[in-house]
Amino acid sequence: MAAIGPLDRRTCEGGPPCRYCIKKKQKCVPQATPTKTDVVFVNISTEPTRSTTRSAMIRPSMPEICPKMREDNLSLFINNFFSNFLARNDFGVGWDHSTMIYQFQKSPSLYHASIAVGALDMSRRLSSFSSIQAKDAVMGSIMAYAASLTQLHTEIESENLGRSDITLWTTLLLGLFELMRDKTGDGFVKHLSGTSSLLRLRGPEAHISGPGRSFFLTVRVFEICRSLIYSEPTFLCHPEWISLMMEIKREDINNTLHPKERLLDLMTECSSLSHRVRSLIRPASTDTIIDPKSSLVELAAEGLLIRSALDNWYIDFMKWSTDFDTLEQNFQSILAIIYFHAISIYLSGIFDYHSQFNDMPTPALSQPVIQGHVNMILTKTTIAMKTTNLSPLLFFFPLRVAGARVTSILEAGFILELLQEISNRSFPVAEAFTEDLKNLWQWKCIC
Template identity: 60%
Template sequence: MYHASIALGALDLSRRSVSTTLPPERKDAAVGAFTAYHTSIAKLKAEILSNNTPRDVNLWTPFFLGLFELMHDVTGEGWVKHFLFGTSKMLQLRGPEAHVAGSGRSFFLTVRVFEICRALIYSEPTFLCQPEWTSLPTKIWNGDDNCHWHPKESLFDLMIACSSISHRVWALIKPDSSNCPNISLHRALLELAAEGFVIRSALADWYTNFQKWSTDTGTPEYNPDSVLATIYFHGISIYLSGIFDYRTQFNKIPTPTISQAVVQNHVDNILRMTEISLKTANLAAVLFFFPLRVAGARVTTARETESICGMLGEISLRGFVVADAFTADLKSVWRRKGI
């Protein structure tokens, strides 16, 4: 973890153009960053080989290495590999009970949102959908230390449920699954749509309860956790509709889709609140990739595309160059839409 931390700091230093940092010093910092990065990987590998169960301290190492990749690898593939085969695997090796309390608990609550966003952005399965992991948050918040609970935790549960539906829909109707009998396929699609309606209703209830909780606790709307929760609410509301919007198999089945007007309202809120958050809130900029990607797929005007490009550009300038990949991907979507 020490070397991973050094790698992050040195990489950041190598990219600064302030007058106090000369080009030769930035070059030395870049060399030091990659040296520390490879040292961290080598030491982590040795640690894993010598211990069957990862220690708490080593949970953070692949997480930091993943952040390094977000700052270095424009494609985002390095981050996915570190997170999917590093952080996520370590969590699973330790099992949910190791994360009910203590430092394991803190790590799980920190990492959970990144794993959720990874699964949603890349349309991939996540171990968080497994029953033993979906029940972990309840165990955590039923413990002695529940003073830091925020309604965003309940929203994360709904986002995981959306991810599960999305992956099962994809698995059901992907090209190589055409041998599924039509009757069985139709029944399965109906069941997935029914699950979607349950989540749609739960999202509406969550937002009502969230507003009541904010009023009862006196939590201001600009509280960072509340800002993130609100932006994610708008993002997952669009995402849930998109699971069914883009698939013709659901054309003759009632689904929890929303109208274009409602989608536009969610898009407007995502753009407005994310822009403000990037200027004022103390939130990790990488947390905005999911809502911006979802909103970007639904925008209809050049002004909106310029706004999203500006925000992704700002995130890139803050060191997370993977934002450039999101920009390129969205520009391709916008060209196809004629925007």
């Protein structure tokens, strides 16, 4: 793979005096202002305003940023990240991109991570860009990714994590980069684990309001879906993080929080319940369970309470939607309804997959009801991918749940088409879900 050409150094970098002129022992003359560029770098002391656009970026103040990358390529990558990638990947919380822009202005690690994601995304869509080759964009993304990791370690060691959200945004972007590069998804899980560790290190109080709140609400969707997809516990089940959501709701005096957030709370409860059921049925140690039957009954009763809460949420949500919006117009609402149908199936699976619960009341659903949820997931996900800018990453959980319950080749093919579309939108990690479901369908003799 050919390397990207070096920066054009025939004119001065600025100053006075700049590093280049000092090295060459020549007079330092300010570089001419470029007349044609998609990205404009301004002084970092300038605070962002409402008029700040995605193309008006601020370069962090540091020496030799990606020195082997052409300046015009850098501009293309950054502009693509803000103007295209973020525009096509809303994470379902309605967060303001100005938060990301301001953080970008202050952090070398976030700067490089933005370049990495923007370049890799551009390499997938280069039919729209004639001025740069795909191999240059791929190489640029790898270089920026490595630079971001180096700067990230430095920032973690030096900065006060209790006051800064920068490292959190960086780890999230590096995780997204992995989802775009690694078909297994393992790299994303590692970065998300790092993000979760930083969240816990800072503590819940750093995320009650402001940029910290915005980031927490963004990343908790990924964390909840990760715990459900991989059947692993999540720190969001811990009392202090449950209390954080309660505090965020109390602080929301203008009622800006979407009802989806309450549904995510119930999804977190399902994750906790699932983990405890598996731990009881398949204990990690050889210690004898004193009264497994009693414990199973208690877990089933908890599941019934969650089922009732889900049903109540749906009734309230549909009334709220009628009063305030239509599902097809509000991107958070359509995501909420997709997740409702997915978690309804998931909650049933916690119990109907285990024969130990066969002789007691549980929230398990009948096959016709499950089929109805599957149909809604496929219908609403198709609509969301066609009519909204929701990130396709948000649909992995519902599609995996629906895929586990399909009963026909037609439904299986429908899911494969949706996963292929996600892969085409810069996320080849969808192929891992495809292979997983194909193996499951072969075992169930569906395909």
